[in-house]
Amino acid sequence: MMASMSGARGVHRHRSRAQLAALLKVEAKLSLREPYALGVGVALPAVLLVVFGFISKNVPGNVAGSGLTVIDLYVPTLMVISFIAIAISLPRTIVRDREIGWLRRISTTPVHPARLLAAELILDLVLAAVAIVIIIVGGTVIFGAPLSVGIPFFVLSIALAIAEIFSLGLIVVAVAPNQTAATTVSGVLFFALLFLSGLWVQPVQVGGALREVMWYSPSGAAVRAVLYSVFHATPPVPTLLTLAGYTVLFAFIAVRYFRWE
Protein backbone atom coordinates (compact mmCIF):
# COMPACT_ATOMS: atom_id res chain seq x y z
CA MET A 1 0.00 0.00 0.00
CA MET A 2 2.68 2.44 1.05
CA ALA A 3 4.85 1.41 -1.86
CA SER A 4 2.09 1.88 -4.40
CA MET A 5 1.16 5.27 -2.93
CA SER A 6 4.70 6.57 -3.07
CA GLY A 7 4.90 5.10 -6.57
CA ALA A 8 1.86 7.12 -7.59
CA ARG A 9 3.38 10.22 -6.06
CA GLY A 10 6.58 9.50 -7.95
CA VAL A 11 4.69 9.28 -11.24
CA HIS A 12 2.92 12.50 -10.35
CA ARG A 13 6.19 14.27 -9.56
CA HIS A 14 7.69 12.98 -12.77
CA ARG A 15 4.76 14.25 -14.83
CA SER A 16 4.79 17.53 -13.01
CA ARG A 17 8.47 18.00 -13.86
CA ALA A 18 7.84 17.04 -17.49
CA GLN A 19 5.07 19.66 -17.65
CA LEU A 20 7.33 22.37 -16.26
CA ALA A 21 10.14 21.35 -18.61
CA ALA A 22 7.79 21.61 -21.60
CA LEU A 23 6.63 25.04 -20.45
CA LEU A 24 10.22 26.22 -19.92
CA LYS A 25 11.16 25.07 -23.42
CA VAL A 26 8.26 26.91 -25.03
CA GLU A 27 8.67 30.06 -22.93
CA ALA A 28 12.40 30.15 -23.67
CA LYS A 29 11.72 29.96 -27.41
CA LEU A 30 9.09 32.66 -27.15
CA SER A 31 11.36 34.95 -25.14
CA LEU A 32 14.00 34.63 -27.84
CA ARG A 33 11.43 35.51 -30.50
CA GLU A 34 10.19 38.49 -28.46
CA PRO A 35 13.51 39.50 -26.90
CA TYR A 36 12.20 42.43 -24.90
CA ALA A 37 13.31 41.18 -21.48
CA LEU A 38 16.61 40.09 -22.95
CA GLY A 39 17.07 43.50 -24.57
CA VAL A 40 16.23 45.78 -21.67
CA GLY A 41 17.21 43.36 -18.90
CA VAL A 42 20.64 42.33 -20.16
CA ALA A 43 21.65 44.47 -23.15
CA LEU A 44 20.65 47.81 -21.60
CA PRO A 45 22.69 47.36 -18.37
CA ALA A 46 25.60 46.08 -20.47
CA VAL A 47 25.54 49.21 -22.63
CA LEU A 48 25.20 51.43 -19.55
CA LEU A 49 28.17 49.60 -18.00
CA VAL A 50 30.32 50.63 -20.95
CA VAL A 51 29.04 54.23 -20.75
CA PHE A 52 29.70 54.62 -17.01
CA GLY A 53 32.95 52.68 -17.30
CA PHE A 54 34.30 55.26 -19.71
CA ILE A 55 32.95 58.15 -17.63
CA SER A 56 34.75 56.62 -14.66
CA LYS A 57 38.02 56.47 -16.60
CA ASN A 58 37.72 60.10 -17.64
CA VAL A 59 36.59 61.35 -14.23
CA PRO A 60 38.74 59.43 -11.80
CA GLY A 61 38.67 59.91 -8.08
CA ASN A 62 35.87 59.56 -5.61
CA VAL A 63 32.39 60.93 -6.03
CA ALA A 64 31.16 63.56 -3.55
CA GLY A 65 33.52 62.41 -0.85
CA SER A 66 32.05 58.87 -0.80
CA GLY A 67 35.39 57.22 -1.35
CA LEU A 68 33.92 55.44 -4.37
CA THR A 69 34.50 56.02 -8.08
CA VAL A 70 31.75 56.36 -10.69
CA ILE A 71 32.03 52.71 -11.77
CA ASP A 72 31.98 51.56 -8.12
CA LEU A 73 28.72 53.38 -7.52
CA TYR A 74 27.14 52.25 -10.76
CA VAL A 75 27.84 48.51 -10.45
CA PRO A 76 24.98 48.02 -7.93
CA THR A 77 22.77 50.56 -9.70
CA LEU A 78 23.10 48.71 -13.00
CA MET A 79 22.30 45.36 -11.39
CA VAL A 80 19.12 46.78 -9.93
CA ILE A 81 18.30 48.45 -13.27
CA SER A 82 18.53 45.02 -14.86
CA PHE A 83 16.04 43.63 -12.31
CA ILE A 84 13.73 46.59 -12.90
CA ALA A 85 13.83 46.16 -16.67
CA ILE A 86 13.11 42.43 -16.41
CA ALA A 87 10.28 42.99 -13.92
CA ILE A 88 8.74 45.67 -16.13
CA SER A 89 8.73 43.27 -19.08
CA LEU A 90 6.67 40.74 -17.09
CA PRO A 91 3.34 42.54 -17.67
CA ARG A 92 4.03 42.64 -21.41
CA THR A 93 3.73 38.88 -21.74
CA ILE A 94 1.56 37.84 -18.80
CA VAL A 95 -1.09 40.54 -19.23
CA ARG A 96 -1.23 39.77 -22.94
CA ASP A 97 -1.49 36.02 -22.29
CA ARG A 98 -4.35 36.72 -19.90
CA GLU A 99 -6.09 39.15 -22.25
CA ILE A 100 -6.03 36.84 -25.29
CA GLY A 101 -7.38 33.94 -23.20
CA TRP A 102 -4.21 31.86 -23.25
CA LEU A 103 -4.05 31.52 -19.46
CA ARG A 104 -7.72 30.51 -19.44
CA ARG A 105 -7.05 27.97 -22.17
CA ILE A 106 -4.18 26.53 -20.11
CA SER A 107 -6.43 26.32 -17.08
CA THR A 108 -8.70 23.84 -18.90
CA THR A 109 -5.76 21.41 -19.12
CA PRO A 110 -4.34 19.46 -16.16
CA VAL A 111 -1.78 22.27 -15.76
CA HIS A 112 -2.56 25.34 -13.67
CA PRO A 113 -1.52 28.62 -15.33
CA ALA A 114 0.62 29.28 -12.22
CA ARG A 115 3.11 26.86 -13.77
CA LEU A 116 3.34 29.05 -16.84
CA LEU A 117 4.09 32.01 -14.58
CA ALA A 118 6.65 29.89 -12.71
CA ALA A 119 8.38 29.02 -15.99
CA GLU A 120 8.41 32.68 -16.95
CA LEU A 121 9.92 33.68 -13.59
CA ILE A 122 12.58 30.97 -13.78
CA LEU A 123 13.68 32.29 -17.19
CA ASP A 124 13.72 35.84 -15.81
CA LEU A 125 15.94 34.70 -12.93
CA VAL A 126 18.33 33.26 -15.49
CA LEU A 127 18.37 36.61 -17.32
CA ALA A 128 19.03 38.44 -14.04
CA ALA A 129 21.90 36.04 -13.25
CA VAL A 130 23.42 36.63 -16.68
CA ALA A 131 23.17 40.41 -16.16
CA ILE A 132 24.81 40.13 -12.71
CA VAL A 133 27.71 38.16 -14.11
CA ILE A 134 28.21 40.60 -17.00
CA ILE A 135 28.16 43.60 -14.67
CA ILE A 136 30.52 42.13 -12.06
CA VAL A 137 32.98 40.70 -14.57
CA GLY A 138 32.82 43.74 -16.83
CA GLY A 139 33.00 46.17 -13.89
CA THR A 140 36.08 44.56 -12.35
CA VAL A 141 37.99 43.16 -15.31
CA ILE A 142 37.36 45.86 -17.91
CA PHE A 143 36.77 48.97 -15.82
CA GLY A 144 38.75 48.11 -12.72
CA ALA A 145 36.15 48.44 -9.99
CA PRO A 146 37.85 47.06 -6.85
CA LEU A 147 34.95 44.79 -5.91
CA SER A 148 35.26 42.25 -3.14
CA VAL A 149 31.96 40.48 -2.99
CA GLY A 150 30.90 39.28 0.47
CA ILE A 151 28.93 36.21 -0.57
CA PRO A 152 26.41 35.89 2.32
CA PHE A 153 25.24 39.50 2.25
CA PHE A 154 25.52 39.67 -1.52
CA VAL A 155 23.25 36.66 -1.93
CA LEU A 156 20.83 38.05 0.65
CA SER A 157 20.77 41.53 -0.91
CA ILE A 158 20.39 40.24 -4.46
CA ALA A 159 17.68 37.75 -3.44
CA LEU A 160 15.70 40.45 -1.63
CA ALA A 161 16.21 42.96 -4.44
CA ILE A 162 14.99 40.51 -7.10
CA ALA A 163 12.05 39.33 -5.01
CA GLU A 164 11.05 42.92 -4.22
CA ILE A 165 11.28 44.26 -7.76
CA PHE A 166 9.75 41.19 -9.45
CA SER A 167 6.86 41.43 -6.97
CA LEU A 168 6.37 45.03 -8.02
CA GLY A 169 6.18 43.87 -11.66
CA LEU A 170 3.65 41.23 -10.64
CA ILE A 171 1.51 43.89 -8.96
CA VAL A 172 1.27 45.60 -12.35
CA VAL A 173 0.30 42.25 -13.88
CA ALA A 174 -2.30 41.76 -11.16
CA VAL A 175 -4.02 45.14 -11.34
CA ALA A 176 -3.67 46.15 -15.00
CA PRO A 177 -7.01 45.48 -16.71
CA ASN A 178 -5.46 45.25 -20.18
CA GLN A 179 -2.24 45.55 -22.16
CA THR A 180 -2.59 49.29 -22.77
CA ALA A 181 -2.96 50.02 -19.06
CA ALA A 182 -0.09 47.67 -18.25
CA THR A 183 2.20 49.43 -20.73
CA THR A 184 1.31 52.87 -19.38
CA VAL A 185 1.69 51.95 -15.72
CA SER A 186 4.90 50.03 -16.20
CA GLY A 187 6.36 52.85 -18.30
CA VAL A 188 5.86 55.39 -15.52
CA LEU A 189 7.04 52.95 -12.89
CA PHE A 190 10.12 52.10 -14.96
CA PHE A 191 11.41 55.67 -15.03
CA ALA A 192 10.54 56.38 -11.38
CA LEU A 193 12.45 53.28 -10.29
CA LEU A 194 15.38 54.07 -12.57
CA PHE A 195 15.64 57.56 -11.08
CA LEU A 196 15.46 56.28 -7.50
CA SER A 197 18.12 53.66 -8.25
CA GLY A 198 20.55 56.50 -9.02
CA LEU A 199 20.81 56.18 -12.79
CA TRP A 200 20.84 59.93 -13.39
CA VAL A 201 22.25 61.09 -10.09
CA GLN A 202 23.57 59.05 -7.18
CA PRO A 203 22.18 59.61 -3.65
CA VAL A 204 25.64 60.62 -2.38
CA GLN A 205 25.64 63.45 -4.92
CA VAL A 206 22.27 64.94 -3.97
CA GLY A 207 22.40 64.83 -0.17
CA GLY A 208 19.60 66.13 2.06
CA ALA A 209 16.03 64.89 2.00
CA LEU A 210 16.19 63.55 -1.57
CA ARG A 211 19.07 61.30 -0.55
CA GLU A 212 16.96 59.83 2.23
CA VAL A 213 14.04 59.36 -0.14
CA MET A 214 16.27 57.51 -2.58
CA TRP A 215 17.84 55.38 0.15
CA TYR A 216 14.50 54.24 1.44
CA SER A 217 12.74 53.88 -1.92
CA PRO A 218 12.12 50.38 -3.35
CA SER A 219 14.94 50.55 -5.91
CA GLY A 220 17.24 52.80 -3.84
CA ALA A 221 17.20 50.45 -0.85
CA ALA A 222 18.01 47.55 -3.16
CA VAL A 223 20.95 49.47 -4.65
CA ARG A 224 22.26 50.42 -1.22
CA ALA A 225 22.12 46.84 0.11
CA VAL A 226 23.92 45.53 -2.98
CA LEU A 227 26.48 48.37 -2.82
CA TYR A 228 27.63 47.43 0.69
CA SER A 229 27.70 43.73 -0.10
CA VAL A 230 29.86 44.07 -3.23
CA PHE A 231 32.49 45.87 -1.13
CA HIS A 232 32.48 43.20 1.53
CA ALA A 233 30.65 45.38 4.04
CA THR A 234 27.54 44.67 6.06
CA PRO A 235 24.53 46.57 4.64
CA PRO A 236 22.93 48.92 7.20
CA VAL A 237 20.18 47.15 9.12
CA PRO A 238 17.54 49.83 8.27
CA THR A 239 18.31 49.28 4.57
CA LEU A 240 17.86 45.50 4.86
CA LEU A 241 14.68 45.93 6.89
CA THR A 242 13.31 48.42 4.36
CA LEU A 243 14.07 46.02 1.52
CA ALA A 244 12.52 43.07 3.36
CA GLY A 245 9.46 45.15 4.25
CA TYR A 246 8.88 46.18 0.64
CA THR A 247 9.36 42.58 -0.50
CA VAL A 248 6.73 41.24 1.89
CA LEU A 249 4.32 44.07 1.11
CA PHE A 250 4.64 43.84 -2.67
CA ALA A 251 4.47 40.05 -2.70
CA PHE A 252 1.37 40.17 -0.53
CA ILE A 253 -0.38 42.69 -2.80
CA ALA A 254 0.61 40.79 -5.95
CA VAL A 255 -0.72 37.49 -4.59
CA ARG A 256 -3.83 39.09 -3.12
CA TYR A 257 -4.94 40.74 -6.36
CA PHE A 258 -3.62 38.29 -8.93
CA ARG A 259 -6.09 37.19 -11.61
CA TRP A 260 -5.71 34.36 -14.10
CA GLU A 261 -8.65 35.45 -16.26
Place this chain on the structure above:
Amino acid sequence: MHLPSDNAAFPGVRRAVDDGPNSRDGEPAVTITNLVKRYGSFTAVNDVSLAVQEGEIFGIIGPNGAGKTTTVECISGLRVPDSGSISVYGLSPQRDRDKIKEFVGVQLQESALPPRLKVGEALELFAAFYPNPLDPHEVLESLGMKHIERLAFKNLSGGQKQRLSIALALVGNPRIAILDELTTGLDPEARRDTWALIERMRERGVTVILVTHFMDEAETLCDRIALINHGRIRALDTPEAIAAAAGGNRLRFIPSAPVGDETLYAIDGVQAVERKGRYVTVIGTGDLAASLIHALAAAGVEVSELEARRGSLDDAFIRLTRDTASETSEPEEVQT
Protein backbone atom coordinates in the same frame (compact mmCIF):
# COMPACT_ATOMS: atom_id res chain seq x y z
CA MET B 1 9.93 13.81 -26.95
CA HIS B 2 8.59 10.28 -26.63
CA LEU B 3 4.93 9.92 -26.08
CA PRO B 4 2.92 6.80 -25.54
CA SER B 5 1.20 6.08 -28.81
CA ASP B 6 -0.29 2.66 -28.11
CA ASN B 7 -3.79 4.06 -28.50
CA ALA B 8 -2.85 6.87 -30.79
CA ALA B 9 -4.26 5.33 -33.92
CA PHE B 10 -6.30 8.34 -34.90
CA PRO B 11 -8.56 8.42 -36.77
CA GLY B 12 -10.62 5.33 -37.37
CA VAL B 13 -9.89 3.30 -34.30
CA ARG B 14 -12.08 3.62 -31.27
CA ARG B 15 -10.37 5.22 -28.36
CA ALA B 16 -8.92 2.78 -25.84
CA VAL B 17 -10.91 3.00 -22.64
CA ASP B 18 -8.41 1.37 -20.32
CA ASP B 19 -7.61 4.62 -18.55
CA GLY B 20 -9.55 7.37 -16.86
CA PRO B 21 -12.76 6.80 -14.98
CA ASN B 22 -14.69 3.58 -15.39
CA SER B 23 -17.73 3.72 -17.54
CA ARG B 24 -20.69 1.54 -16.79
CA ASP B 25 -23.12 0.51 -19.48
CA GLY B 26 -25.81 3.08 -20.01
CA GLU B 27 -24.39 5.54 -17.54
CA PRO B 28 -24.36 9.01 -19.10
CA ALA B 29 -21.01 10.71 -19.66
CA VAL B 30 -22.38 13.98 -18.30
CA THR B 31 -25.43 14.55 -16.14
CA ILE B 32 -26.65 18.03 -15.33
CA THR B 33 -29.40 18.41 -12.75
CA ASN B 34 -31.25 21.67 -12.09
CA LEU B 35 -28.26 23.83 -12.98
CA VAL B 36 -28.61 27.52 -12.07
CA LYS B 37 -25.97 30.18 -12.71
CA ARG B 38 -26.45 33.91 -12.11
CA TYR B 39 -24.25 36.87 -12.92
CA GLY B 40 -25.42 39.49 -10.46
CA SER B 41 -29.16 39.81 -10.96
CA PHE B 42 -29.05 38.21 -14.43
CA THR B 43 -29.88 34.51 -14.48
CA ALA B 44 -27.79 33.05 -17.30
CA VAL B 45 -28.78 29.42 -16.74
CA ASN B 46 -32.11 28.72 -15.12
CA ASP B 47 -32.85 25.17 -13.99
CA VAL B 48 -31.22 23.22 -16.80
CA SER B 49 -31.21 19.41 -16.60
CA LEU B 50 -29.82 17.13 -19.27
CA ALA B 51 -27.77 13.98 -19.78
CA VAL B 52 -25.15 13.41 -22.44
CA GLN B 53 -24.68 9.77 -23.41
CA GLU B 54 -21.26 8.30 -23.98
CA GLY B 55 -20.18 8.46 -27.62
CA GLU B 56 -22.84 10.83 -28.90
CA ILE B 57 -22.52 14.28 -30.39
CA PHE B 58 -24.70 16.41 -28.18
CA GLY B 59 -25.60 19.87 -29.46
CA ILE B 60 -26.41 22.85 -27.28
CA ILE B 61 -28.12 25.42 -29.45
CA GLY B 62 -29.79 28.73 -28.81
CA PRO B 63 -29.57 32.43 -29.65
CA ASN B 64 -26.72 34.62 -28.42
CA GLY B 65 -26.82 35.09 -24.66
CA ALA B 66 -29.06 32.06 -24.13
CA GLY B 67 -26.71 30.47 -21.60
CA LYS B 68 -25.01 27.90 -23.83
CA THR B 69 -21.43 28.85 -23.05
CA THR B 70 -22.13 29.25 -19.35
CA THR B 71 -23.59 25.74 -19.28
CA VAL B 72 -20.53 24.12 -20.86
CA GLU B 73 -18.17 26.23 -18.76
CA CYS B 74 -19.84 24.77 -15.68
CA ILE B 75 -19.20 21.28 -17.09
CA SER B 76 -15.50 21.98 -17.61
CA GLY B 77 -15.21 23.55 -14.16
CA LEU B 78 -14.41 27.04 -15.45
CA ARG B 79 -17.48 28.38 -13.66
CA VAL B 80 -19.05 27.40 -10.38
CA PRO B 81 -22.84 26.85 -10.47
CA ASP B 82 -25.03 28.72 -7.99
CA SER B 83 -27.16 25.63 -7.51
CA GLY B 84 -27.84 22.27 -9.07
CA SER B 85 -25.34 19.53 -9.70
CA ILE B 86 -23.13 18.27 -12.49
CA SER B 87 -21.63 14.83 -12.76
CA VAL B 88 -18.96 13.93 -15.31
CA TYR B 89 -18.54 10.14 -15.12
CA GLY B 90 -19.52 10.43 -11.48
CA LEU B 91 -17.02 13.20 -10.77
CA SER B 92 -17.82 16.78 -9.77
CA PRO B 93 -16.30 19.53 -11.97
CA GLN B 94 -15.67 21.55 -8.82
CA ARG B 95 -14.44 18.99 -6.31
CA ASP B 96 -12.63 16.75 -8.79
CA ARG B 97 -11.60 19.40 -11.30
CA ASP B 98 -8.03 18.14 -11.59
CA LYS B 99 -9.20 14.63 -12.48
CA ILE B 100 -11.81 15.86 -14.95
CA LYS B 101 -9.31 18.07 -16.73
CA GLU B 102 -7.30 14.98 -17.64
CA PHE B 103 -10.03 13.48 -19.82
CA VAL B 104 -12.12 16.46 -20.93
CA GLY B 105 -10.73 18.38 -23.90
CA VAL B 106 -11.97 21.92 -24.27
CA GLN B 107 -12.09 24.33 -27.16
CA LEU B 108 -12.91 27.81 -25.91
CA GLN B 109 -14.74 30.53 -27.72
CA GLU B 110 -12.40 33.49 -28.25
CA SER B 111 -9.20 32.03 -26.96
CA ALA B 112 -5.95 32.83 -28.71
CA LEU B 113 -2.38 31.56 -28.40
CA PRO B 114 0.75 33.67 -27.96
CA PRO B 115 1.26 35.23 -31.42
CA ARG B 116 4.71 33.75 -32.01
CA LEU B 117 3.98 30.24 -30.75
CA LYS B 118 4.17 27.73 -33.59
CA VAL B 119 1.53 25.11 -34.33
CA GLY B 120 3.83 22.14 -33.69
CA GLU B 121 5.15 23.67 -30.46
CA ALA B 122 1.65 24.28 -29.13
CA LEU B 123 0.68 20.65 -29.75
CA GLU B 124 3.84 19.27 -28.14
CA LEU B 125 3.28 21.54 -25.13
CA PHE B 126 -0.29 20.35 -24.65
CA ALA B 127 0.70 16.72 -25.18
CA ALA B 128 3.16 17.10 -22.30
CA PHE B 129 0.32 18.29 -20.05
CA TYR B 130 -1.69 15.05 -20.27
CA PRO B 131 -1.07 11.61 -18.77
CA ASN B 132 -1.86 9.62 -21.90
CA PRO B 133 -1.65 11.91 -24.92
CA LEU B 134 -1.79 11.20 -28.62
CA ASP B 135 1.34 11.66 -30.70
CA PRO B 136 1.30 15.35 -31.79
CA HIS B 137 2.70 14.43 -35.19
CA GLU B 138 -0.06 11.93 -35.83
CA VAL B 139 -2.67 14.47 -34.78
CA LEU B 140 -1.18 17.03 -37.18
CA GLU B 141 -1.11 14.43 -39.92
CA SER B 142 -4.66 13.28 -39.42
CA LEU B 143 -6.07 16.81 -39.24
CA GLY B 144 -4.21 17.75 -42.43
CA MET B 145 -2.06 20.28 -40.61
CA LYS B 146 1.39 18.95 -41.39
CA HIS B 147 2.13 21.83 -43.77
CA ILE B 148 1.37 24.49 -41.13
CA GLU B 149 3.36 22.84 -38.34
CA ARG B 150 6.02 25.57 -38.42
CA LEU B 151 3.67 28.51 -38.80
CA ALA B 152 3.31 30.93 -35.89
CA PHE B 153 -0.18 31.42 -34.50
CA LYS B 154 -0.36 35.03 -35.69
CA ASN B 155 0.16 33.92 -39.30
CA LEU B 156 -2.69 31.39 -39.33
CA SER B 157 -5.97 31.95 -41.16
CA GLY B 158 -9.27 31.76 -39.28
CA GLY B 159 -9.85 28.20 -40.43
CA GLN B 160 -6.33 27.15 -39.49
CA LYS B 161 -6.76 28.64 -36.01
CA GLN B 162 -9.97 26.67 -35.50
CA ARG B 163 -8.25 23.54 -36.74
CA LEU B 164 -5.43 24.11 -34.25
CA SER B 165 -8.01 24.67 -31.55
CA ILE B 166 -9.56 21.27 -32.31
CA ALA B 167 -6.11 19.67 -32.43
CA LEU B 168 -5.30 21.07 -28.98
CA ALA B 169 -8.60 19.78 -27.62
CA LEU B 170 -7.78 16.34 -29.06
CA VAL B 171 -4.08 15.84 -28.36
CA GLY B 172 -4.73 15.03 -24.71
CA ASN B 173 -6.70 11.98 -25.89
CA PRO B 174 -9.94 13.07 -24.20
CA ARG B 175 -13.06 11.02 -23.56
CA ILE B 176 -15.21 14.12 -23.78
CA ALA B 177 -14.58 17.09 -26.07
CA ILE B 178 -16.37 20.39 -25.49
CA LEU B 179 -16.40 22.54 -28.62
CA ASP B 180 -17.78 26.07 -28.28
CA GLU B 181 -18.80 28.05 -31.42
CA LEU B 182 -16.30 26.11 -33.43
CA THR B 183 -17.21 27.28 -36.92
CA THR B 184 -18.19 30.89 -36.24
CA GLY B 185 -16.39 33.12 -38.71
CA LEU B 186 -15.32 30.32 -41.04
CA ASP B 187 -16.03 30.20 -44.75
CA PRO B 188 -18.37 27.42 -45.97
CA GLU B 189 -15.57 25.14 -47.10
CA ALA B 190 -13.67 25.42 -43.80
CA ARG B 191 -16.94 24.72 -41.97
CA ARG B 192 -17.48 21.52 -43.97
CA ASP B 193 -13.91 20.43 -43.22
CA THR B 194 -14.41 21.13 -39.54
CA TRP B 195 -17.61 19.09 -39.51
CA ALA B 196 -15.71 16.15 -41.02
CA LEU B 197 -13.19 16.40 -38.16
CA ILE B 198 -15.97 16.28 -35.58
CA GLU B 199 -17.49 13.26 -37.30
CA ARG B 200 -14.13 11.56 -37.00
CA MET B 201 -14.01 12.33 -33.29
CA ARG B 202 -17.27 10.46 -32.91
CA GLU B 203 -15.87 7.52 -34.85
CA ARG B 204 -13.12 7.32 -32.27
CA GLY B 205 -15.69 7.08 -29.51
CA VAL B 206 -15.13 10.57 -28.13
CA THR B 207 -18.24 12.11 -26.63
CA VAL B 208 -18.68 15.55 -28.16
CA ILE B 209 -20.58 18.47 -26.65
CA LEU B 210 -21.05 21.02 -29.39
CA VAL B 211 -22.20 24.58 -28.72
CA THR B 212 -23.50 26.33 -31.82
CA HIS B 213 -26.04 28.77 -33.12
CA PHE B 214 -26.00 27.30 -36.61
CA MET B 215 -29.00 25.07 -37.25
CA ASP B 216 -27.45 23.37 -40.29
CA GLU B 217 -24.45 22.43 -38.16
CA ALA B 218 -26.63 20.98 -35.42
CA GLU B 219 -28.79 19.13 -37.96
CA THR B 220 -25.77 17.64 -39.73
CA LEU B 221 -23.70 16.62 -36.74
CA CYS B 222 -25.76 16.15 -33.62
CA ASP B 223 -27.35 12.96 -32.40
CA ARG B 224 -29.37 14.96 -29.91
CA ILE B 225 -29.88 18.63 -29.19
CA ALA B 226 -30.79 20.77 -26.23
CA LEU B 227 -32.33 24.04 -27.39
CA ILE B 228 -31.74 26.71 -24.77
CA ASN B 229 -33.31 30.14 -24.62
CA HIS B 230 -33.14 32.64 -21.77
CA GLY B 231 -31.29 30.07 -19.69
CA ARG B 232 -33.99 27.41 -20.01
CA ILE B 233 -34.22 24.22 -22.02
CA ARG B 234 -36.99 24.64 -24.59
CA ALA B 235 -36.51 21.33 -26.37
CA LEU B 236 -34.36 18.25 -25.85
CA ASP B 237 -34.39 15.51 -28.46
CA THR B 238 -33.00 14.43 -31.82
CA PRO B 239 -32.91 17.20 -34.44
CA GLU B 240 -35.58 15.38 -36.46
CA ALA B 241 -37.92 15.01 -33.50
CA ILE B 242 -37.55 18.65 -32.50
CA ALA B 243 -38.16 19.77 -36.06
CA ALA B 244 -41.22 17.56 -36.28
CA ALA B 245 -42.65 18.57 -32.94
CA ALA B 246 -41.85 22.25 -32.88
CA GLY B 247 -41.06 23.12 -36.46
CA GLY B 248 -44.68 22.43 -37.29
CA ASN B 249 -46.14 21.32 -40.58
CA ARG B 250 -47.03 23.51 -43.49
CA LEU B 251 -50.08 22.58 -45.56
CA ARG B 252 -50.78 24.43 -48.79
CA PHE B 253 -54.06 23.87 -50.60
CA ILE B 254 -56.74 25.45 -52.76
CA PRO B 255 -60.19 25.53 -51.13
CA SER B 256 -63.21 24.94 -53.35
CA ALA B 257 -64.90 27.96 -51.76
CA PRO B 258 -63.56 30.89 -49.75
CA VAL B 259 -62.85 30.10 -46.08
CA GLY B 260 -62.46 32.72 -43.38
CA ASP B 261 -59.48 32.89 -41.05
CA GLU B 262 -61.71 32.20 -38.04
CA THR B 263 -62.73 28.84 -39.51
CA LEU B 264 -59.09 27.89 -40.09
CA TYR B 265 -57.85 29.06 -36.68
CA ALA B 266 -60.61 27.06 -35.05
CA ILE B 267 -59.04 23.86 -36.37
CA ASP B 268 -57.11 21.92 -33.77
CA GLY B 269 -53.35 22.60 -34.02
CA VAL B 270 -53.42 25.51 -36.47
CA GLN B 271 -51.15 28.33 -35.42
CA ALA B 272 -50.80 30.51 -38.50
CA VAL B 273 -52.52 31.12 -41.79
CA GLU B 274 -50.95 32.57 -44.92
CA ARG B 275 -52.68 33.40 -48.21
CA LYS B 276 -51.19 33.84 -51.63
CA GLY B 277 -53.52 34.13 -54.60
CA ARG B 278 -55.87 31.18 -54.51
CA TYR B 279 -53.51 29.26 -52.26
CA VAL B 280 -54.02 29.04 -48.54
CA THR B 281 -51.25 27.78 -46.22
CA VAL B 282 -51.87 26.71 -42.66
CA ILE B 283 -48.98 26.15 -40.26
CA GLY B 284 -49.34 24.16 -37.11
CA THR B 285 -48.65 21.00 -35.22
CA GLY B 286 -50.25 17.61 -34.75
CA ASP B 287 -52.17 15.63 -37.35
CA LEU B 288 -52.91 18.77 -39.29
CA ALA B 289 -54.02 17.32 -42.63
CA ALA B 290 -56.70 15.08 -41.17
CA SER B 291 -58.11 17.84 -38.94
CA LEU B 292 -58.09 20.29 -41.84
CA ILE B 293 -59.87 18.07 -44.33
CA HIS B 294 -62.35 16.98 -41.69
CA ALA B 295 -63.17 20.52 -40.54
CA LEU B 296 -63.46 21.95 -44.04
CA ALA B 297 -65.65 19.04 -45.17
CA ALA B 298 -67.93 19.84 -42.26
CA ALA B 299 -68.09 23.42 -43.57
CA GLY B 300 -68.87 22.14 -47.06
CA VAL B 301 -65.49 23.09 -48.52
CA GLU B 302 -63.32 20.70 -50.52
CA VAL B 303 -59.57 20.73 -50.47
CA SER B 304 -57.51 20.37 -53.65
CA GLU B 305 -53.81 20.38 -54.56
CA LEU B 306 -52.89 19.66 -50.95
CA GLU B 307 -49.16 19.91 -50.37
CA ALA B 308 -47.48 19.15 -47.07
CA ARG B 309 -44.00 20.16 -45.97
CA ARG B 310 -42.37 19.25 -42.68
CA GLY B 311 -40.95 22.11 -40.63
CA SER B 312 -37.17 22.28 -40.38
CA LEU B 313 -35.01 22.66 -37.29
CA ASP B 314 -34.68 26.27 -38.35
CA ASP B 315 -38.46 26.70 -38.14
CA ALA B 316 -38.47 25.03 -34.74
CA PHE B 317 -35.65 27.25 -33.54
CA ILE B 318 -37.39 30.43 -34.62
CA ARG B 319 -40.72 29.35 -33.15
CA LEU B 320 -39.28 28.22 -29.84
CA THR B 321 -37.07 31.26 -29.34
CA ARG B 322 -39.71 33.75 -30.51
CA ASP B 323 -42.25 32.33 -28.08
CA THR B 324 -40.21 33.19 -25.03
CA ALA B 325 -39.36 36.62 -26.34
CA SER B 326 -43.00 37.63 -26.84
CA GLU B 327 -44.72 35.74 -24.03
CA THR B 328 -44.38 36.66 -20.43
CA SER B 329 -46.07 33.52 -19.21
CA GLU B 330 -44.21 30.29 -18.57
CA PRO B 331 -43.20 28.91 -21.96
CA GLU B 332 -44.50 25.53 -23.02
CA GLU B 333 -42.00 22.73 -23.12
CA VAL B 334 -41.86 20.51 -26.11
CA GLN B 335 -42.52 16.93 -25.17
CA THR B 336 -41.51 14.35 -27.67
